Amino acid sequence: MPTVNNGGTRIFQYIITVLVLLTLNFFLPRMMPGDPLSYLLGDPGADAPMLLTEDMRANLLEYYGLDKPLGAQYWEYLSGLARGDLGWSIYYNAPVGSVILGRLKWTLFLGGTAAAIYVALGIVLGAVSTWRRGSKLDVGLLISIFSLGSWPPFFLGMLLIIFFSFKWGMFPIGGAQSAEAARIGGWKQVVDVLRHWFLPCLALVLSYLPGIYLITRNAMLSVLGEDYVRTARAKGILESLVLLRHAMPNALLPVVTTVAMRFGFMIMGTMFVEVVFAYPGMGTLIYEAGAARDYPLLQGAFLVTMVFVLALNLLADALYGWLDPRTRRASA
């Protein structure tokens, strides 16, 4: 559980974190052994930069500002970022910013819908388990959900492709849409996009459902011992209503925090699943950038992912304050 800080310290903390990440993003490539140009030109192990004449080298160094002192370079890097300039991707020969924009929407679509589904499903199943606690249904849910959740997302994805796509031919084997349907547009395209979305989404839902389910179940069980729940029962309210109206709202608080704190963890799953399904999102982009040694792209994609996760965390913090009046009073 995060300690409940007041808003000011919280935001200050995020600013520090972003600064640490920016600094790391700036210095890490520069700490690597070898020529800074070889890093910019792609493969640090390659001899290619050695073929440059002294003049060309000097020009290139000047062009990228690599001949300036480190402090000046850092300042330029920060002011470039402030203007939205993330650098130039060697692999795609395009600005990093626009490459990322093209990919971000798919990750948001896949990750967002999957998150909505597993959070909702996890809460419902967790509540059902609590309602029938100790029964065969509860134990069955607990064991089966955990058995599913132990599969590494990438392995689960591979199995889904093998069976649903190759063996049974029910779904496309990868990508986010087919060129054919994208050209036709309209309903055809919508159906096509959904067919491509289904399996990766299923892999993500199965991987992250257990976490939400278990937290809901634990939170509900611990709330059930509280006095106000006993009071509600004593008034003769139906057990299902006690759970829904009295236990659930309080039990959902830890669920909200955990979902928020796990965004970073869920990014990991989305990344694997994207790679396995060749889904053209941020995860695949980071994977490709790493494989092609396109360091500017890797840095840009990393930075955007991090800032995005941090922004979501901040949002969840705000949401928590709104959901739980007690923290509001404490911070006032």
Place this chain on the structure above:
Amino acid sequence: MRKVDRWLGRAGWGLLTLFTLTALFAPWLSPHDPAAMYEPMLPPSSAHPLGTNDIGQDVLSELLYGARFSLLVGALAAGLSTVVGIGLGLIAGYYDRIGFAIMRVVDVFLAVPRFPLIVFLAAFLKPGFWTLVLFFLLFGWTKTTRLVRSQVLGQRHNGYVEAAVAVGAGDLRILGRHLLPGTASVGVVRFIVEFQHVILAESGLSFLGLGDPTIKSWGSILHYAFQYPTIFISDVWVRWAAPPGVCITLVVLALTFVGFSAETWTNPRLNGRGS
């Protein structure tokens, strides 16, 4: 419920013991040297029970040696994270000023999504065994520290601690003899969760091809299998990609089960509730 817990716990311990023994005795159990090359893509036979991979290495030997690497990284990283986490948590809870400083560092670390950062670091630094352990330690201690600190803060003014102070016990003695034992249950649970996380993250890194390419791990077997062009079309995946995947799954599952049973014996308050 408690009966089920006990049964699951036993299954978990059994599986873990089996995997640990496999990892320990990998050199004696493996039919071949995992690096030695035979004919590529041999189907299963008595000489190669799981066949050979695309460059002719024996898949079963790879798998057994892979258990070694995956479990060792997991246990070592999780163990060190827990020890460091408990140590810093005790200090942070007992000394106010250092505690404040430690907790600010913890806040920054907890805010950072750790897996993308580990991927980023791995892409630049090309981690070997120790670098990998260091990565996971770097991001693994913070939650334990936070939990232990809040526990110490709660116990610091309990009667038994104040009594120890009153008879003149030194800080070290109070921390070691009186506050440390209380952190055991947090430590066990955190170790298990961390172990699972490291196993999944390490195999994920290797699966993405970001691990050490020369080291046999379950993730790297999956990496090469996934790269193989016809892996999904033929049934090769059954003997090549499925075994390492199933091993990772079973270890994670076994740890979950052990965690279930550990929760009941480390937290007696849970007994009798919820059943």
